[in-house]
Amino acid sequence: MRVMALGFTTICLLAAAVPAPACAADDPDKDVTREEVEAKKREVREMERELRRQEQERERESRRDGDDREERRTARRRETRMWIGVGAGVGYGAVDVPCQPTTFGDDCREEGILNTYSANLTLAGRDGAIRLRGIRDADKGDDARTPYETAALVGTRFGRSDWYGLVGYGRFRNVDDRYPKDQEPTGGFAWEILFAPSSQGHTGLELSFLGNTGEDVDFVGFNLGMRIGALR
Numbered sequence: 001m002r003v004m005a006l007g008f009t010t011i012c013l014l015a016a017a018v019p020a021p022a023c024a025a026d027d028p029d030k031d032v033t034r035e036e037v038e039a040k041k042r043e044v045r046e047m048e049r050e051l052r053r054q055e056q057e058r059e060r061e062s063r064r065d066g067d068d069r070e071e072r073r074t075a076r077r078r079e080t081r082m083w084i085g086v087g088a089g090v091g092y093g094a095v096d097v098p099c100q101p102t103t104f105g106d107d108c109r110e111e112g113i114l115n116t117y118s119a120n121l122t123l124a125g126r127d128g129a130i131r132l133r134g135i136r137d138a139d140k141g142d143d144a145r146t147p148y149e150t151a152a153l154v155g156t157r158f159g160r161s162d163w164y165g166l167v168g169y170g171r172f173r174n175v176d177d178r179y180p181k182d183q184e185p186t187g188g189f190a191w192e193i194l195f196a197p198s199s200q201g202h203t204g205l206e207l208s209f210l211g212n213t214g215e216d217v218d219f220v221g222f223n224l225g226m227r228i229g230a231l232r
Contacts, residue, residue, distance in 0.1 A: 087225020188214025
């Protein structure tokens with residue numbers, strides 16, 4: 001009986017001295033370490049997801065920026081118009097000439113109504129325009145040579161409309177047989193108010209009010225014409 005009691009006591013002492021595996025699972029230090037590891041893993045996964053989201057957002061922004069740039073380039077191309085124009089019009093011209101005695105006094109000025117035809121080369125963009133024009137008298141009358149004007153103009157578009165205002169320099173030739181030949185060509189301030197609507201095709205119309213004011217020559221007129229080119 002004492003032997004059994006001694007053996008039982010020994011077993012109890014050994015059991016008390018050696019911790020059970022179940023007790024090791026309750027070690028607070030080991031539990032905290034696993035929680036930190038799991039938390040770090042979760043943080044890493046969250047960071048990876050955030051990085052992927054940011055990368056996708058950057059790719060979307062890059063595509064949008066590329067689309068916007070292409071759209072702006074396309075819009076600029078669409079708003080750039082270039083054409084060759086021909087037209088006809090009517091105007092009033094006057095030129096100072098050497099005075100010549102007449103029955104009613106000295107005649108120092110030639111003036112009258114003019115029928116004209118014209119041609120131009122025009123480049124018009126979203127904000128401005130450049131125009132080269134030539135205007136010629138359709139009937140030289142009693143003069144030996146036909147008067148004409150050539151001019152170069154630059155201008156601006158009026159808002160988003162199809163109206164343009166242009167100014168520049170123009171030169172007259174053959175203004176009148178009585179005008180001194182050594183003073184030709186004579187030049188002046190050229191201007192034009194132009195209406196040039198866009199067109200889906202390659203032909204269209206234009207109309208303009210134009211003029212040229214110089215020291216010896218003045219001209220104002222109205223012109224209606226046809227255009228051929230990139231008009232959209």
